[in-house]
Amino acid sequence: xxNLLERLFSSRKxxxxxYVLFAALFxxxxxxxxxxYAFTDDGGRLTLANFGKFFDHPEAVNTxxxxxxxxxxxxxxxxxxxxxxxxxxxxxxxxxxxxLILLFILPMWVNVLIRTLATVALFDFCRLPxxxxxxxxxxxxxxxxxxxxxxxxxxxxxxxxxxxAAEDLGANSTQVFWKVVLPLSMPGVVSGIMMVFMPTxxxxxxxxxxxxxxxxxxxxxxxxxxxNSMWNxxxxxxxxxxxxxxxxxxxxxxxKGGSEKGGSLW
Amino acid sequence: MQGENRPIIEISNVSKHFGDKTxxxxxxxxxxxxxxxxxxGPSGCGKTTLLRLIAGFHAASEGExxxxxxEVNRIPPYKRPVNTVFQKYALFPHLNVYDNIAxxxxxxxxxxxxxxxxxxxxxxxxxxxxxxxxxVDSLSGGQxxxxxxxxxxxxxxxxxxxxxxxxxxxLKMRKDMQMELKEMHRRLxxxxxxxxxxxxxxxxxxxxIVVMSEGKIQQIGTPTDIYxxxxxxxxxxxxxxxxxxxxxxxxxxxxxxxxxxxxxxxxGFGKNVPVDVVVRPEDVYIFxxxxxxxxTGVVQSCIFKGVxxxxxxxxxxxxxxxxxxxxxxxxQEVGLLVKPFDxxxxxxxxxxxxxxxxxxxxxxxxxxxxxxxxLPVQGQAPDTPVTVEVDFDRIVxxxxxxxxxxxxxxxxxxYKGDHYHLTVLSDWDENVFVDTNDxxxxxxxxxxxxxxEAIRLKFV
Numbered sequence: 038x039x040n041l042l043e044r045l046f047s048s049r050k051x052x053x054x055x056y057v058l059f060a061a062l063f064x065x066x067x068x069x070x071x072x073x074y075a076f077t078d079d080g081g082r083l084t085l086a087n088f089g090k091f092f093d094h095p096e097a098v099n100t101x102x103x104x105x106x107x108x109x110x111x112x113x114x115x116x117x118x119x120x121x122x123x124x125x126x127x128x129x130x131x132x133x134x135x136x137l138i139l140l141f142i143l144p145m146w147v148n149v150l151i152r153t154l155a156t157v158a159l160f161d162f163c164r165l166p167x168x169x170x171x172x173x174x175x176x177x178x179x180x181x182x183x184x185x186x187x188x189x190x191x192x193x194x195x196x197x198x199x200x201x202a203a204e205d206l207g208a209n210s211t212q213v214f215w216k217v218v219l220p221l222s223m224p225g226v227v228s229g230i231m232m233v234f235m236p237t238x239x240x241x242x243x244x245x246x247x248x249x250x251x252x253x254x255x256x257x258x259x260x261x262x263x264x265n266s267m268w269n270x271x272x273x274x275x276x277x278x279x280x281x282x283x284x285x286x287x288x289x290x291x292x293k294g295g296s297e298k299g300g301s302l303w
Numbered sequence: 304m305q306g307e308n309r310p311i312i313e314i315s316n317v318s319k320h321f322g323d324k325t326x327x328x329x330x331x332x333x334x335x336x337x338x339x340x341x342x343x344g345p346s347g348c349g350k351t352t353l354l355r356l357i358a359g360f361h362a363a364s365e366g367e368x369x370x371x372x373x374e375v376n377r378i379p380p381y382k383r384p385v386n387t388v389f390q391k392y393a394l395f396p397h398l399n400v401y402d403n404i405a406x407x408x409x410x411x412x413x414x415x416x417x418x419x420x421x422x423x424x425x426x427x428x429x430x431x432x433x434x435x436x437x438x439v440d441s442l443s444g445g446q447x448x449x450x451x452x453x454x455x456x457x458x459x460x461x462x463x464x465x466x467x468x469x470x471x472x473x474l475k476m477r478k479d480m481q482m483e484l485k486e487m488h489r490r491l492x493x494x495x496x497x498x499x500x501x502x503x504x505x506x507x508x509x510x511x512i513v514v515m516s517e518g519k520i521q522q523i524g525t526p527t528d529i530y531x532x533x534x535x536x537x538x539x540x541x542x543x544x545x546x547x548x549x550x551x552x553x554x555x556x557x558x559x560x561x562x563x564x565x566x567x568x569x570x571g572f573g574k575n576v577p578v579d580v581v582v583r584p585e586d587v588y589i590f591x592x593x594x595x596x597x598x599t600g601v602v603q604s605c606i607f608k609g610v611x612x613x614x615x616x617x618x619x620x621x622x623x624x625x626x627x628x629x630x631x632x633x634x635q636e637v638g639l640l641v642k643p644f645d646x647x648x649x650x651x652x653x654x655x656x657x658x659x660x661x662x663x664x665x666x667x668x669x670x671x672x673x674x675x676x677x678l679p680v681q682g683q684a685p686d687t688p689v690t691v692e693v694d695f696d697r698i699v700x701x702x703x704x705x706x707x708x709x710x711x712x713x714x715x716x717x718y719k720g721d722h723y724h725l726t727v728l729s730d731w732d733e734n735v736f737v738d739t740n741d742x743x744x745x746x747x748x749x750x751x752x753x754x755x756e757a758i759r760l761k762f763v
Contacts, residue, residue, distance in 0.1 A: 198393035201360055204380040205387045206407035206458065216406075220397045 071279075074272035087273035097258060101277070104255035108237040111176040112184075115233050116226065118177065119184035123225075126185070127192035138189075145182050152179065153246045160247075171247040176237055183232035191225030192218070235282045309372060311336040311461060311494050312357060317366030319352055319518075326352045328518040329366070334462075334511075339488050339495045341505040344515035345541070350498045353515070354464050357496065358387045371461055385462040386455035390470060392447045394439040400426075400450055401435040407458040425457040428487065445476045452487070462494045469504065481507050502542045506530065514538050535649055536724075539581040540717055544613075546587075546624055548720045550580035550648070558648060561598055561621045561720070565641065569648040579649040584624040586645035589614065589637050596638025598623070602631045621720040656693040656736055661686055668760060672731035673709045677758040690761040695724065695738035697757030700749045707750020711735060713743050727751065 241256030263271035310333040319327040359380035429449035533539035550560035600618035660670030715726040
């Protein structure tokens with residue numbers, strides 16, 4: 038027995054065993070269950086009715102499209118606000134920059150629900166209406182760090198000699214940015230998009246709180262169905278969303294040198 | 304339009320500080336149009352900083368830089384008529400070979416057909432025809448270097464700056480590229496400013512070599528000048544192999560070293576003046592002992608170097624390095640001869656250490672940031688400024704930095720045939736020069752002790 042254990046731990050490859058088990062139990066099995074549920078009815082018979090139901094209900098399809106719209110707006114907002122922030126952070130070498138980075142990380146230590154409730158309180162205090170505007174504000178506020186850090190990382194790691202080479206060849210600072218810095222930081226932007234777009238599609242808590250349940254996102258639809266024991270329909274909706282996410286990640290890793298140029302998430 | 308003789312680059316009195324570190328110290332340099340100039344020096348001597356000042360990536364802390372007659376201190380890099388080939392090439396990874404080379408032309412809004420013609424010509428110049436649409440990452444180091452050169456010369460700069468462009472290539476490739484660069488310089492007819500730490504490369508390529516050390520220019524001259532007439536022991540040691548020995552200039556045309564009188568051709572040093580003597584190892588004749596021998600000695604080692612043999616011969620206490628096509632066996636007694644023309648005499652920069660100090664009391668003096676005990680002095684008030692002199696061989700170095708009165712780092716080692724002459728940078732940024740028989744390495748942290756008997760005080 039002890040011999041067996043010794044053999045088991047002698048190879049470093051076997052050390053991954055606990056993680057493989059964990060992933061199998063809590064990732065692979067649930068995924069398989071979603072697939073099984075999505076393609077069966079209450080009685081366990083094979084069917085495509087769950088998907089048919091989704092495409093027959095304009096309300097569900099509209100929610101789906103609306104959610105994607107919100108996710109796209111959030112992502113674009115995060116890029117527009119996050120890129121300059123990442124640029125400033127990566128450029129300043131002072132202690133002031135360290136403080137700034139800390140300020141960006143700080144909100145992430147607070148639970149997302151508490152942050153969102155605080156946002157609601159803030160809107161109330163300023164007498165601003167809750168609704169679509171508040172929703173987009175809340176989404177960007179919650180997800181912007183996930184956009185800033187991957188971009189910040191690629192900018193920080195970028196070899197300064199590329200910038201110098203561009204200047205040397207006659208590019209002024211605007212041209213250096215558009216022709217060299219931005220293209221070279223695209224892996225970071227792609228990572229940021231993955232980190233922001235995917236989770237925003239399936240959010241529901243932020244939407245519920247910031248619109249007082251007036252605006253329904255796709256995440257809410259899924260949650261409602263599953264809460265009301267419509268397991269099969271809920272599973273089908275989840276699968277549709279998973280399919281969309283898989284499609285986005287395929288699209289983004291397709292970009293030239295997306296992963297190999299080191300556009301790391303963190 | 305200036306006359307043809309007007310220098311293309313004029314650097315006057317330029318210094319550069321990073322924080323409180325001085326990287327360039329009052330540098331003067333003027334470069335003629337069309338010259339191939341090499342800035343040569345060990346790492347950290349400021350040569351790359353000088354190049355970056357010309358390119359515009361750094362601003363000079365003081366002094367003036369002129370390119371083509373125009374002061375450029377405040378001109379950003381993109382407006383200067385120079386282009387740079389970077390050490391690590393810095394080719395844009397998101398662009399292919401064609402777009403990399405066309406980068407500068409596109410910024411000038413050149414028309415498509417002209418641009419294509421120029422890019423093709425540049426590629427042909429560096430021998431990379433048909434590589435236009437290759438990914439830069441798929442190229443070898445040598446090919447990337449060629450593209451980097453093409454990217455720079457396609458803009459037709461007045462001056463091409465090259466920052467150790469061949470450092471990352473293997474020896475064979477480096478030799479080939481050296482020849483190509485020289486040929487390219489001839490065909491383009493523009494000024495090349497080339498930075499390297501490789502003395503052989505500098506000798507091969509340049510019209511003019513600028514030798515730098517510790518932020519200062521040591522010598523400017525043609526390769527033959529620099530090699531044959533080094534101005535000081537640093538240059539002699541850095542360029543090629545050499546025997547550097549202590550000597551005494553007895554009179555014009557007569558010098559003593561290795562306890563022997565030699566005839567030489569140098570004049571005007573005065574009588575009985577201590578000097579440094581440089582003899583290149585290939586200038587020493589070696590033969591079986593005979594009457595013709597000026598020095599006799601015993602062969603200590605003999606190494607085959609491909610074309611010649613390199614031998615060390617011990618004459619009395621002095622080790623002399625000799626290069627010859629014939630090998631002499633280790634242990635064999637040999638005679639050595641040096642012709643007058645091959646003996647190079649250099650002024651000694653100093654004959655002892657000199658420090659500025661302050662007398663603290665009868666038997667203590669402060670210099671180098673420390674208080675030292677000295678032999679008692681009389682009739683001088685405390686806090687009198689004093690000049691302190693210490694002979695090179697009276698300073699003691701200790702392995703354990705904590706054992707010394709102060710600590711320092713070994714910066715430069717010169718072998719003088721029978722001892723080592725070290726330059727030690729003390730914690731207070733003053734150089735201490737030490738003669739020793741012990742072997743130390745560059746960068747060693749040492750303790751420095753100065754015995755009281757060694758301290759000579761001179762009152763103004």
